Amino acid sequence: MKFFENMAKRIFNQEGIPILEGHVAYSSEEAMSISSEMGVPVVIKAQVLTGGRGKAGGVKFADNPGEALKVADEILGMEIKDEKVKHLLVEKKAEIFNEYFVTVSVDRGARKPVILASKEGGVEIENLAKTNPEKIIKYYPNPLIEFLPYEAREIARRMGVESELISQMGDIIWKLYKVFEKYDADTAEINPLVLTPDGLIAADAKLVVENDSLFRHQDLVKTLHYKEKAVDFVQLDGDIAVIGNGAGLTLTAMDMIKLNGGEPATFLDIGGGASEQIINQALNIVLNYDPVKVVFLNVLGGITKADDVARGVVKALDQTNRKVHIVIRLTGTNEKEGQKILEDAGIPFETSMEKAAKIAVDLCNQLKTEGD
Ligand code: GDP
Ligand code: MN
Numbered sequence: 026m027k028f029f030e031n032m033a034k035r036i037f038n039q040e041g042i043p044i045l046e047g048h049v050a051y052s053s054e055e056a057m058s059i060s061s062e063m064g065v066p067v068v069i070k071a072q073v074l075t076g077g078r079g080k081a082g083g084v085k086f087a088d089n090p091g092e093a094l095k096v097a098d099e100i101l102g103m104e105i106k107d108e109k110v111k112h113l114l115v116e117k118k119a120e121i122f123n124e125y126f127v128t129v130s131v132d133r134g135a136r137k138p139v140i141l142a143s144k145e146g147g148v149e150i151e152n153l154a155k156t157n158p159e160k161i162i163k164y165y166p167n168p169l170i171e172f173l174p175y176e177a178r179e180i181a182r183r184m185g186v187e188s189e190l191i192s193q194m195g196d197i198i199w200k201l202y203k204v205f206e207k208y209d210a211d212t213a214e215i216n217p218l219v220l221t222p223d224g225l226i227a228a229d230a231k232l233v234v235e236n237d238s239l240f241r242h243q244d245l246v247k248t249l250h251y252k253e254k255a256v257d258f259v260q261l262d263g264d265i266a267v268i269g270n271g272a273g274l275t276l277t278a279m280d281m282i283k284l285n286g287g288e289p290a291t292f293l294d295i296g297g298g299a300s301e302q303i304i305n306q307a308l309n310i311v312l313n314y315d316p317v318k319v320v321f322l323n324v325l326g327g328i329t330k331a332d333d334v335a336r337g338v339v340k341a342l343d344q345t346n347r348k349v350h351i352v353i354r355l356t357g358t359n360e361k362e363g364q365k366i367l368e369d370a371g372i373p374f375e376t377s378m379e380k381a382a383k384i385a386v387d388l389c390n391q392l393k394t395e396g397d
Contacts, residue, residue, distance in 0.1 A: 026234050026309045027302075029072045031114045033232035036208065036245075037215070040200050043226045047116030056097030059115045061090040066118040069093060071100050071110040074302050076231065079148040081105045086118055107300050119226060124217035125184070126150050127198055128231075129205040131212075132165070138205065140164045142198065144184050146217040172202045193225050194218075208245070209238035236344050239313035257296070258310060263288025264318040265389050266311035270295050270329040278323035281382035287389055290317045298328040304337025305344075312345055318392050319350045321385040323378055326357025333359075335366035342372065350388055354381035 028036070034044045046063060049072070050056040060067040071083030078084050083105050087093035093115070103110045126146030132139040143161045145153055153160055162183045166172040178195030186194050197218065205213040214231040234242060257272065265282050267289045269275030275294045282289050291314065295307050311317050324334050334355060342349060353374040355363050360376075367374050375381035 026236055026239060026306065026313075027074045028232045028234070029074065029112075030070065030230050031072055033230035034227060036232060037201070037204055037213075037227055037230050040204050040207070042197055042200050042204075042215070043224065044230070045116040045119055045226055045228065047114050050097060050113045050115050051111070053094045053097035053101060056113055056115050057090045057094040060087060060093040063115070063117060065089050065093070067093055068116050068118045069096050069100060070114045070116070071103060071105060072112045072114055073105045073108040073110055074306070075106040075108055077148070078105055083110065108302060109298060109300070111296075119219055119221045119223075119228060121217075121219045121221060121228070123220040124228075125186070125194070125220070125225075126161075126216045127201055127218055128212065128214035128216065129202050129210070130214070135165065137165050138168055138202075140166065140180060140198065140202065142180050142184050144186060150216055166202065172199065172206075174199050177202070190220070190225070197225055197227075204232070208232065208242060209235045211235050236309055236313075237346050239309065240315070243313075243315065257292070257294035259292040260314070261289045261291060262316075263290045264316050264393075265289055265385055266291045266293065266314065266317040266320045267323070268293045268295060268307055268311065268320065269323040270299060270325070270327075270334075271297060274323060274325055278321060278378065278382065281323075281378060282321060282386060285383050285386035287382075287386035290314065295329070299333070299337075301333045301337040301340065304334050305341045308338065308341035309345075312341070312347060312349055319352060319385050319389040321382065322351060322353045322355075323381065324353070324355050324357065325378075326355075326359060326363070329357070330359045331355050331357055331363030332366060333363075335363035335370075338372065339366060339370045342370075350392065352381050352385040352388065354378050 031049050038044045048059045050059055066088045069085050071078050085096045087096045101110055124147040126143040128141045141161055164180050177199035178191055180198055181191045181194035201213050211233040215227045217228050219226055219228040265287050267278045269278045272294050279289045291311055293307055295303055311320055355374045356376050
């Protein structure tokens with residue numbers, strides 16, 4: 026599961042990695058008032074799950090609150106790689122002397138964690154990997170023993186950072202590795218890690234937690250208040266997770282579950298025009314929410330496209346090892362394409378909401394009887 030930059034930064038910061046002062050905004054007016062309260066200049070950043078925002082125009086600066094309003098408005102109207110920008114991170118703009126790059130991820134080939142670091146971070150890191158791979162330091166910590174601070178300092182030394190920065194750089198690399206371990210991450214990344222007059226600060230943060238370990242991080246899943254995410258999520262007392270596109274449709278789906286004698290475990294609205302990634306994230310949330318026995322996904326495509334939903338479902342189910350009981354109602358825009366994707370993946374679906382709700386409740390009752 027991918028986390029938005031804002032959430033990833035909060036988690037990194039809890040482990041002692043410095044971040045810039047900043048707040049989340051859901052409207053341009055809010056971005057404006059944050060920047061006047063916090064002080065200018067500010068950097069305004071699209072909160073989307075895809076990377077490369079800088080290059081796509083999703084990271085902009087403002088020198089006064091009026092400019093913040095204008096810039097925030099521009100970014101909120103954007104779509105970055107099919108993902109609608111729904112919220113922003115407004116941060117104090119840092120004066121940057123240098124941009125570094127540090128990431129901890131899993132080297133699937135070597136079947137070990139790997140730390141990659143470079144003195145030349147920033148938005149061009151992919152190009153650097155192609156043109157000057159020698160400038161990226163690669164280090165394999167032994168996953169069976171503790172990663173020690175001196176190893177992290179050794180990485181900093183090999184990066185070629187100034188001697189007075191080695192201890193600070195080492196400390197951040199060490200802490201980033203701790204985050205990676207603690208949260209069973211696939212990736213914990215800071216790009217850029219910036220050198221400012223106040224020392225090294227994480228100017229960007231990426232955290233991807235391994236889906237199959239989310240059950241160990243219920244706290245993390247639970248603290249994802251809806252405003253931090255692209256979906257509206259309310260936890261309820263039952264065991265049937267209800268997901269729909271649009272609040273009205275989701276509420277109707279909950280009523281349908283109730284009408285058939287079932288109890289909803291969630292109200293989860295993926296909103297209009299939800300992308301494949303959002304569907305994937307929504308499913309990940311409910312699949313990892315313990316009380317859920319059955320997932321009822323009710324989609325009547327309008328702006329939301331049925332084929333995007335279908336692709337998101339296939340992807341989420343591919344990624345989980347859990348046995349998932351999911352009942353899908355899929356109709357609306359691009360329904361033929363969507364239904365074909367599900368068919369090809371061997372995932373059954375319904376077109377009637379009433380019928381699907383009844384199937385979901387029956388299935389849940391059957392599972393409970395089997396469980397007793
Ligand atoms: P990404 O393109 O999605 O990775 O977005 P980033 O958060 O990494 O931002 C892209 C670029 O914007 C960074 O590499 C920086 O050059 C620049 N940037 C981001 N935050 C700041 C800041 O506080 N001050 C300055 N001067 N530049 C920033
Ligand atoms: Mn970045």
